[in-house]
Amino acid sequence: MSADPPQMQEIFRQLGGRRVKLGQGVVGKTSRATLALFGLWAIIFCRLSDSPLLDTVLLGGGVICTCAYGWWVHRTQRFAAENPGLALMEGAQLLEYQKWEAGIKGLPALNSPIIPDPEKSQPLIDAESQGA
Amino acid sequence: MHKFLHVAIGFAEKEVGFEQIQKLFVEAGWARYAPNCWLIHTTESPTSVANRIRNVCAQNDSIFVCEVNIDNRYGYLQKEIWNWLESPTG
Numbered sequence: 001m002s003a004d005p006p007q008m009q010e011i012f013r014q015l016g017g018r019r020v021k022l023g024q025g026v027v028g029k030t031s032r033a034t035l036a037l038f039g040l041w042a043i044i045f046c047r048l049s050d051s052p053l054l055d056t057v058l059l060g061g062g063v064i065c066t067c068a069y070g071w072w073v074h075r076t077q078r079f080a081a082e083n084p085g086l087a088l089m090e091g092a093q094l095l096e097y098q099k100w101e102a103g104i105k106g107l108p109a110l111n112s113p114i115i116p117d118p119e120k121s122q123p124l125i126d127a128e129s130q131g132a
Numbered sequence: 133m134h135k136f137l138h139v140a141i142g143f144a145e146k147e148v149g150f151e152q153i154q155k156l157f158v159e160a161g162w163a164r165y166a167p168n169c170w171l172i173h174t175t176e177s178p179t180s181v182a183n184r185i186r187n188v189c190a191q192n193d194s195i196f197v198c199e200v201n202i203d204n205r206y207g208y209l210q211k212e213i214w215n216w217l218e219s220p221t222g
Contacts, residue, residue, distance in 0.1 A: 104163045
């Protein structure tokens with residue numbers, strides 16, 4: 001079963017229009033890059049000629065680009081799995097996110113380790129939570 | 133009379149720069165211990181502080197300000213913040 005041409009045209013029109021919205025972050029960027037890769041291969045196939053040398057250069061370039069793309073996607077997907085929050089951010093957002101530091105008015109950014117309240121001894125059992 | 137207030141802001145959409153928030157605490161000492169949480173040492177009321185923060189935040193951002201009994205406390209923070217809680221005026 002196949003859709004009749006007008007329906008297909010409508011589907012492609014919608015896909016080509018503004019209804020397809022790629023998200024931000026790794027998934028969105030990867031989707032765009034994948035579309036660009038398809039475009040690259042389409043250009044390569046269109047430019048294939050009778051010249052073996054030119055075809056080799058074109059296909060070799062395509063293979064190199066595809067390998068580099070695969071390597072990059074693998075790296076970014078792994079990074080996204082390990083750092084989901086960071087992976088969703090754009091560059092400026094990432095800088096802002098990394099800028100978060102504890103601080104006190106009039107003092108430089110705090111980089112010291114987190115410690116328990118030095119004025120209070122750490123309770124072995126929280127008496128209040130036990131209802132004592 | 134000075135007291136400690138806890139300020140928490142839940143940014144619904146775009147986060148307001150923390151420098152912009154901290155500029156509101158001109159008269160107060162403050163310590164920021166989490167991305168959207170501050171302890172401030174001030175004579176202002178929670179209502180006054182919350183209303184001033186509201187002016188720089190989006191309408192659907194949540195803002196919570198309350199007085200803190202700093203003597204009844206425990207937690208895990210940087211040493212400098214513990215020191216500041218003990219002596220907020222330096």
